[in-house]
Amino acid sequence: MARMKFICDAERCIECNGCVTACKNEHEVPWGVNRRRLVTVNDGKPGERSISVACMHCTDAPCMAVCPTDCFYKTDEGVVLHDKDLCIGCGYCFYACPFGAPQFPQAGAFGLRGKMDKCTFCAGGPEVNNSEAEFKKYGRNRLAEGKLPACAEMCSTKALLAGDGEIIASIYRQRAQTRKKGEEVWGWAMAYKMDGKIAPLGVKS
Amino acid sequence: MVQVPALISRRISSTTGYPEFDHVLMKKLGWWSELTEAEQKAAEGKNWKTDLSGGIQRVVLKVHGCHPFGNAKARAVVWNFPDGIPQHREPLYSPRPDLVAKYPTHADKMAFWRLPTLYKTVQEKNKDISKEYPLVLTSGRLVEYEGGGEETRSNPWLAELQQENFVEINTKDAESRGIKNNQFVWVTTPTKAKIKVKALVTERVASGTTFIPFHFSGWWQGKDLLDKYPEGSAPIVRGEAVNTATTYGYDSVTMMQETKTTLCQIASA
Numbered sequence: 001m002a003r004m005k006f007i008c009d010a011e012r013c014i015e016c017n018g019c020v021t022a023c024k025n026e027h028e029v030p031w032g033v034n035r036r037r038l039v040t041v042n043d044g045k046p047g048e049r050s051i052s053v054a055c056m057h058c059t060d061a062p063c064m065a066v067c068p069t070d071c072f073y074k075t076d077e078g079v080v081l082h083d084k085d086l087c088i089g090c091g092y093c094f095y096a097c098p099f100g101a102p103q104f105p106q107a108g109a110f111g112l113r114g115k116m117d118k119c120t121f122c123a124g125g126p127e128v129n130n131s132e133a134e135f136k137k138y139g140r141n142r143l144a145e146g147k148l149p150a151c152a153e154m155c156s157t158k159a160l161l162a163g164d165g166e167i168i169a170s171i172y173r174q175r176a177q178t179r180k181k182g183e184e185v186w187g188w189a190m191a192y193k194m195d196g197k198i199a200p201l202g203v204k205s
Numbered sequence: 206m207v208q209v210p211a212l213i214s215r216r217i218s219s220t221t222g223y224p225e226f227d228h229v230l231m232k233k234l235g236w237w238s239e240l241t242e243a244e245q246k247a248a249e250g251k252n253w254k255t256d257l258s259g260g261i262q263r264v265v266l267k268v269h270g271c272h273p274f275g276n277a278k279a280r281a282v283v284w285n286f287p288d289g290i291p292q293h294r295e296p297l298y299s300p301r302p303d304l305v306a307k308y309p310t311h312a313d314k315m316a317f318w319r320l321p322t323l324y325k326t327v328q329e330k331n332k333d334i335s336k337e338y339p340l341v342l343t344s345g346r347l348v349e350y351e352g353g354g355e356e357t358r359s360n361p362w363l364a365e366l367q368q369e370n371f372v373e374i375n376t377k378d379a380e381s382r383g384i385k386n387n388q389f390v391w392v393t394t395p396t397k398a399k400i401k402v403k404a405l406v407t408e409r410v411a412s413g414t415t416f417i418p419f420h421f422s423g424w425w426q427g428k429d430l431l432d433k434y435p436e437g438s439a440p441i442v443r444g445e446a447v448n449t450a451t452t453y454g455y456d457s458v459t460m461m462q463e464t465k466t467t468l469c470q471i472a473s474a
Binding site: 015016017 | 348349361362363365366407408409
């Protein structure tokens with residue numbers, strides 16, 4: 001059985017937000033709920049990198065561990081999903097998640113958050129596959145149609161890979177091998193043969 | 206401006222142009238010895254494009270004032286271009302009066318596409334305007350939006366990603382003006398226009414240059430014009446339109462307005 005995973009190749013990510021827009025469109029995610037988002041470090045400086053972050057569908061998911069109503073479940077393919085009908089919007093999963101994946105649609109009085117929403121790996125929820133109810137609550141179920149997540153499909157540079165962990169790991173490994181070293185060495189210095197030292201644009205090291 | 210030294214025209218007589226600079230030509234001209242030892246090692250067998258040391262380019266450009274690519278043979282005469290070969294001409298609004306003197310723009314055209322189009326008079330009049338407007342302002346695109354922005358700013362997925370118009374300003378320039386990241390600023394230009402945008406303090410732009418995306422509209426001098434839109438027709442995101450502040454200028458070759466090469470001053474709002 002395939003074990004579904006995401007890898008975002010920070011060397012290829014160009015911060016185009018294609019993945020974010022694809023996810024929003026595919027599942028009609030409301031304003032303010034960010035299932036997937038881009039994180040950029042060193043913006044505007046040499047060594048700027050971006051990475052696309054959503055639910056990482058952890059093996060020992062902390063969200064699942066802390067949920068007081070036990071609304072989370074794991075599919076055979078390792079996708080972490082939850083049942084919005086059981087969710088009480090307590091926010092514990094948000095506190096537990098190191099990636100900030102759980103999102104809440106409301107910021108009401110007395111901590112009223114509404115039902116937790118997060119990336120589903122395009123695998124919907126406990127409702128009947130591809131039903132109207134499933135779409136309204138969880139978005140489209142692409143996995144049930146034999147497709148891969150919309151974000152990875154739309155990635156303009158194929159930085160974001162999603163699918164069977166074995167397959168995407170081997171793709172990423174091949175990229176790393178072609179680049180010869182790690183992502184930290186790829187760049188102008190490597191392309192212009194400066195003994196592997198990182199050189200900012202236009203500066204010889 | 207191509208400056209072909211007499212040296213070359215003596216040693217390589219040609220009525221069809223001059224070859225590109227490679228190691229062979231450098232040796233023929235006697236310029237090879239002006240490369241350093243390390244440069245010579247890298248440039249042996251190479252031309253100006255493939256010499257990774259940059260030595261050929263350095264000697265050709267800096268020492269002898271030549272274009273390394275040679276100037277070959279013109280394949281055609283472009284009748285309607287004002288310059289036979291491309292010349293640098295300073296924009297009408299330039300931060301460098303010395304470059305304006307050295308590389309002036311064209312003479313005014315009395316009738317260009319049936320309209321009087323000014324060049325020289327505008328440039329002369331605004332030679333020293335950079336004292337008041339010292340920062341270069343350029344405009345450009347964002348990934349999230351397209352063109353004037355009315356369609357893409359009405360799309361909820363895209364609008365959420367860029368919710369405010371902004372000016373990218375260098376960290377040093379912001380500091381000297383007491384501007385903090387994400388605060389409102391007034392951008393003023395030689396047309397006496399003023400637009401109110403958020404400041405994005407960053408090192409993306411060099412000191413002396415600023416950037417504003419041109420996809421926004423729906424604000425006028427700091428005021429959101431939402432109540433002027435017919436019910437339900439306003440885009441989700443509105444902002445200042447940078448071209449309400451950019452200056453006069455029309456490039457006769459590309460037929461493009463000079464909205465990407467203008468000057469501004471920025472101050473806290």
